[in-house]
Amino acid sequence: MSAVTEVQNTTTEALAALLDGGDGALVTLVAGETRVAAHRAVLAAASPVFAAMFAHDMLEASCGQVSIDDVEGPVLRLLVAYTYTLQAPQLPDTAAQLLSAADKYGLSALKAACERQLISQLAVETAAATAVTAVRHSCPDATRAAVAFIKDHLQVMATRGWADAVLKYPQEVIEVGRLLGEPPAEACSPAATGGGSTPNSDSQPHSGHSRTPAAAAPPTSARHTPPPDDAAVCRFRSLSDEERGRRLMKAAEEGAVEEVRALLAAGADVGARGGGGWTALHRAAQRGDAAVVRLLLSAASDPNSRNQWGQTPLHWAAWNGQAEAAAALLQAGADRGVRTNKGNTALDIARRYNHQEIVRMLTQS
16 A cells, blocks of 8 residues: 555544544644644644644644644645545645645645745746755755756856855755766776775775875875875876866865875866866865865966856855855955956855855955
């Protein structure tokens, strides 16, 4: 018997029991100014969370009223309606909020239906929000669909939706960025070095490479100092120029300092560009990893390079409030007067998102 069939049968039995339930069978759910009366038996049959709440006679439930946090009134009404009908509403504007509520209250079938709705309505303006929602609520199908959509429509990263996601859900955006940077599976022969000192170039390296000098010279002086990790440098030198550039951008995006150092020593091009014209320095500034930013700048990365939307690394440091990265860029000669294609300077962006420390930096003479 499927989960949906089981819930349907249980709910039918619960509805029949309502005839003799009396006033005690009712509970009022409160979300802000919205109050929704419902039968305990129906809610408990559909949701394990409500079932546990009523079984343990929580204080609110025993008083006949339950406050529902983080759910807006209209969404609460849809949630309760579903417990009675087991029919997911086709309302695109509320699919994300209803998915979140369904996840919180254990309504797996409703969550799956909302996930399908999100996938079907992917668009440039909504893709960032969909990706964040999918990651936050462990929706693998929607996550894959949103990431694939963004890869095919890189202009998503220039939308207000993307900027809002970066501001409100930075960890989820980092995860989306990681998924965007994942290369296709590729066969590779094991390194011919012993002792496990060679980093896996397809994953973020760990911080404990014992052979890395504690204070390596800038990559531009690599020929005068021992390379960061001989095995890693040799491995990266065997790659094509294009692949080294791609891995440099990924390592910068992940804040993998040692891998960035090794790639630079192996001759990776700091000016290499990915989709949308992003450079490794753009990625590092967006993440705010000042060590990687300084490392790339020491290798002659252009602090004023612009992506296809006219955004420089300084714009992205300002967008995400990355003050230390912004300071490193300004010290390296980043032009604070550069405007994006939409006419915004880094100062405009810092003011818009109230990053006061960066505002102070950019207004200093």
